[in-house]
Amino acid sequence: MSIKDHIKKVKEISSGIKRPVKLMEVCGTHTVSAFRSGLRSILPENLLLLSGPGCPVCVTPNDYLDMAIAIAKQPDTRVATFGDMIRVPGTESSLEYARAQGADIQVVYSPLEALKYAQSNPGRKVVFLGVGFETTTPAIAWTIKNAFEKSTANYYVLSAHKIVPPAMAALLQGEIKVDGFICPGHVSVIIGARPYDFISRDYHIPCVVTGFEPSDMVVGIEMLLQQIADERAEVEIQYSRSVKREGNPEAQAIIREVFEECDTEWRGIGVIPQSGLAIREKFAAHDAALLYPALELPAPAENPGCICGEILKGIKLPYDCKLFNTVCSPSSPVGACMVSGEGTCAAYFKYAKRS
Amino acid sequence: MCLAVPAKIIELDGDNATVEIEGVRRSSNVALIDDAKIGDYVLLHAGFAIQKWSEEDVKEFYELMSEMDK
Ligand code: SF4
Numbered sequence: 001m002s003i004k005d006h007i008k009k010v011k012e013i014s015s016g017i018k019r020p021v022k023l024m025e026v027c028g029t030h031t032v033s034a035f036r037s038g039l040r041s042i043l044p045e046n047l048l049l050l051s052g053p054g055c056p057v058c059v060t061p062n063d064y065l066d067m068a069i070a071i072a073k074q075p076d077t078r079v080a081t082f083g084d085m086i087r088v089p090g091t092e093s094s095l096e097y098a099r100a101q102g103a104d105i106q107v108v109y110s111p112l113e114a115l116k117y118a119q120s121n122p123g124r125k126v127v128f129l130g131v132g133f134e135t136t137t138p139a140i141a142w143t144i145k146n147a148f149e150k151s152t153a154n155y156y157v158l159s160a161h162k163i164v165p166p167a168m169a170a171l172l173q174g175e176i177k178v179d180g181f182i183c184p185g186h187v188s189v190i191i192g193a194r195p196y197d198f199i200s201r202d203y204h205i206p207c208v209v210t211g212f213e214p215s216d217m218v219v220g221i222e223m224l225l226q227q228i229a230d231e232r233a234e235v236e237i238q239y240s241r242s243v244k245r246e247g248n249p250e251a252q253a254i255i256r257e258v259f260e261e262c263d264t265e266w267r268g269i270g271v272i273p274q275s276g277l278a279i280r281e282k283f284a285a286h287d288a289a290l291l292y293p294a295l296e297l298p299a300p301a302e303n304p305g306c307i308c309g310e311i312l313k314g315i316k317l318p319y320d321c322k323l324f325n326t327v328c329s330p331s332s333p334v335g336a337c338m339v340s341g342e343g344t345c346a347a348y349f350k351y352a353k354r355s
Numbered sequence: 356m357c358l359a360v361p362a363k364i365i366e367l368d369g370d371n372a373t374v375e376i377e378g379v380r381r382s383s384n385v386a387l388i389d390d391a392k393i394g395d396y397v398l399l400h401a402g403f404a405i406q407k408w409s410e411e412d413v414k415e416f417y418e419l420m421s422e423m424d425k
Pocket of ligand 1: 323
C-alpha cells in the first residue's frame with residue numbers, strides 16, 4: 001500500500017468512529033515530525049494529536065539545572081552536556097549564562113567525549129549531565145561502567161534519567177483522556193514493546209510503537225484507529241525495522257547493572273513513583289549527586305505564567321499560554337518547552353504560530 | 356533528543372567503530388549491540404549503536420524515503 005492509500009484508510013476508519021479521537025504522541029520527536037511533514041494538516045477533523053511528556057529536557061525540573069549550574073561553578077570542574085540543556089532556564093540562571101560568566105561547560109554529542117576528556121585531564125573533575133529516557137541511558141551507563149573498570153576517578157554523572165511507561169500511566173490517572181498512545185520509537189528500541197502491556201491491559205488503551213518518518217506515523221495512526229474501531233486494546237509495533245518485542249537485551253542489562261529505579265520528579269507533573277534512575281551504590285564514586293553534598297542552591301521557582309506542566313500532560317495547548325509568542329519565544333524562552341527543539345511550545349512556535 | 360540515525364559500520368576495532376552516515380564518517384561505540392560486523396547497518400544515538408538493522412530493514416527504509424520524495 002502506498003502512503004496515499006494509508007492516508008485514505010485513516011480517513012475511512014476515523015469517519016466510521018464518529019466521535020473525537022485523541023491520540024498522544026508520547027515522544028517529542030513525533031510531535032516535530034507530524035508538524036514538519038504537514039501530516040497534521042491532512043488528518044481528519046475528528047482526529048486530534050496531543051503532545052505528551054516525551055521530551056527529556058522539558059520534564060527535567062529546575063532544581064536539577066540549579067544543581068548543574070552550581071557544580072559548574074566549582075573549581076577544577078568541567079560540566080559536559082548535550083546541547084539541548086544549555087539554554088534551559090533554571091531558577092536564577094542557565095548553563096549558557098554560567099558559561100558566559102566563566103564556568104567550564106562543554107556541549108558534547110556523546111558522553112564518550114566527556115569520558116575521553118576526563119581520561120586525558122585527570123586533574124579536573126568532569127561531570128556529565130545524564131538527562132534522557134531509555135534511548136540515552138545505556139550509553140551513559142556504559143561510560144559509568146567504563147570509568148569504574150578503568151579507574152577514571154574524575155568522571156561523574158549527575159543522573160536525571162527517566163523511564164517512560166510509568167509516566168504514561170501517571171497521565172492516565174490524572175484528568176487527561178486519551179484514546180491511544182503513539183509509543184516512542186527509539187525508547188522502544190531499548191525497552192521493546194512489553195513494558196507497555198500493562199497500559200493496554202489495565203487501562204484498556206491501544207498502544208502502537210511507531211517510527212519517525214511521516215509514512216511510519218501515518219501507518220501507526222492507522223493501526224491505532226483500527227484498534228479503536230475494533231474496540232481492541234493491544235500493544236502493536238509499526239516500527240518493526242528497529243523495534244523487537246523484547247527490545248535490546250544488552251542495553252537493558254547495562255542499565256540494570258549501573259542504575260536502580262527511584263521515585264523522581266517530572267517538571268509540571270510531580271513525583272512519579274519508580275520512574276527515575278539513580279546510580280547504584282557500587283558506582284557511587286562516579287555519582288555527581290554525592291560529590292558536592294553541600295552546594296548552596298536557590299529555592300526552585302518557576303515562572304508563574306508558564307503552563308509547561310499542563311502542556312506536558314496534554315491538558316492545554318501552547319496557545320492557552322499568555323506568554324506564548326508574546327514574552328516567550330525560542331530566542332528568549334521562559335520555559336523548557338520553548339527551548340528544546342522537541343518541546344511542544346517550540347514546535348508550535350516554529351510550525352503553527354497563529355498571528 | 357531521542358533521535359537515532361541509520362549508519363553503516365566501515366571499520367571495527369573492539370568496541371570502537373567508524374561508521375558512515377550519508378557519506379560522513381564518525382567514530383562510535385558498538386558495545387551495546389550483539390555481534391557487530393563491518394558492513395552492518397546500525398541505529399546510532401549519542402555516539403552508540405543501539406540496534407542492528409537487517410538487510411530488509413535497510414531496504415524498507417530506503418523505499419520509504421524514495422516514496423516520500425514522490
Ligand atoms: S509558551 Fe513559554 S511560558 Fe508558555 S508554557 Fe510554553 S514555555 Fe512556558
